[in-house]
Amino acid sequence: MNITLRQLQYMLALEKFRNFSRAAESVHVTQPALSMQVRELEQSLGLTLVERRPRDIRLTRAGRMVIDHALRIDAELKSLEADLRRGQGQVNLGVIPTVAPYLMPSALPRLQSVQSGFRLREAQTAELLEDLRKGRLDAAVIATPAPETEEIELFEDHFLLAGLPEALERMAGLAPDALDPGELLLLEEGHCLADQALKVCNVNREAQSVDLGASSLSTLCALAASGMGVTLIPEIAAMAEKNSSPDLALSRFGEQPGRVLRLVRRADAVDDGEWFENVANILREAGQSVIDKARSEFPVAGSYRRPRLQAAQ
Template sequence: MSLTLKQLRYFAALAEAGSFGTAAARVHVTQPALSLQIKELEERLGVKLVERLPRQLRLTRAGQEVLERTRRILAEVDDLEQAVRWQQGLKGRLNLGVIPTVAPYLLPLALTRIRSHDLTLELRVREAQTDTLLEELRRGRLDAAVVALPVPGPGLVARPIATDRFLLAGSRARLASWAERTEALRPRALAPDQLLLLDEGHCLAEQALEVCGLSGRRQVDLGASSLSTLVGLVAEGFGLTLLPEMSVVTESAAAPNLSLLRFSAPEPARELALVRRESSSDSGWMDDLARLLTEAADALLVQARRIVPEAAAA
């Protein structure tokens, strides 16, 4: 009996889920059926892959090695399937990941354009933090992801789609004194104890620390798990934050008390890009998708600059 892709997929699901019941639900089979496939895989390989403990399971050393190779094999199979899907460009099925500080702002405009490009396209969107998206991309669960550069690690190809500048956000009262100053407004002038950031794990928080010249989070009063919550806090006077230009249209409408200022040139910014695996096939679909995303991003940024004109920069 030979190894099967079904066995490998079941084993990968088991390793990630940490229990037979959860893994069986993920792959839509009964627990006995999944257990049988894992047992047959162990018999075929001649090694024990899983330690079955009373309340948990643990991979053996052989199991860890098999899991690493299994993930590579499944990623290659997914790339093969993708190569066939994308022979005629952006058609068929698209699994797209987007970071949370971009998804609610870019997706509504981008999805309209993507649907107009091909109404038959089956689109699945995954919103998650950068590390999660890149891991799922490398494992073949995503075809592409929208993240902020730089992208850590090898094996990925990035296509820039937008330069998203940061604005200073706070209440009208807090920003009034900043607006009256004659000197250039720089991120490094912000007091660390006034700066609110997203929770750890969000790349936007790390970018804000970098542009403000702060060495660590211990200096900063941490803020919220979502950008909308963070905006609500600073709009009511609870500190200041750096707001991506792409979010201005939505967040300024939702928080009437929010005030925004542009930093002096050169304005701090993040580079957003569409990323795919280097090993995946590209018959032009990435160019099509990047173009549609860029069009949507440009439309958002034009609207943002009407709300906070570039001429307002000191």
């Protein structure tokens, strides 16, 4: 069976005009050409679709079934054409795990309002870039430069030191590279934030006393709040993780180490780039709003913020 869109188009014309000549004229072909295509469709299906009469035609039950499906297919094709004209087809977006839980809750509703479809994938940088290369993703939010990509910088995300108040008091004034590697808690290998923390603190994993293999910032912050050590936390996660771990204190470094978040896509992408800029603008605005709240709560000039005391019950 090999049903073509042309044959379905001719069937729709026949259903509308109930006459081979007028149907052929409406689709700009000769009557014999249209009649031959309908015959070939009937032979392919092994069914009679049209009862040919001297003055008009009638559709058989099978013919009406073909028309029902042809109408749905025609509607989908028109919808596809409209989406392509507007550049609003589904966007597959990848986001690294140290950004997705903190940025996307505020950004995603706005993204969905300007795109007809949106699919989100959370994964480490290497996986996102591989999916981008293979065309499974249209764009990705990452924190490191990537070769063979077009990028738009979104915002700068500074690192804070997180731990118990007494630990931060003891480390007050220290530069990142003066921290004790044995107290530093890091994400498992493969997370760019872990690599950035190692670079900022000028240590290697072998110097750590505990290899946690933690896969989320929430785990690290909970461990730091329980006195297991200290960790670096980006501003974009600061408010959410502080609210989740009330015992956690946060402190800024004087020199403000950090990372730059960027939206990337393949450099050889051939589609219209307007959607790419629109997505970047929405992500930038949403991310900067989260960052501004963190900077207001934990100002650059401050040392650290003690946990709020709980009222007596």
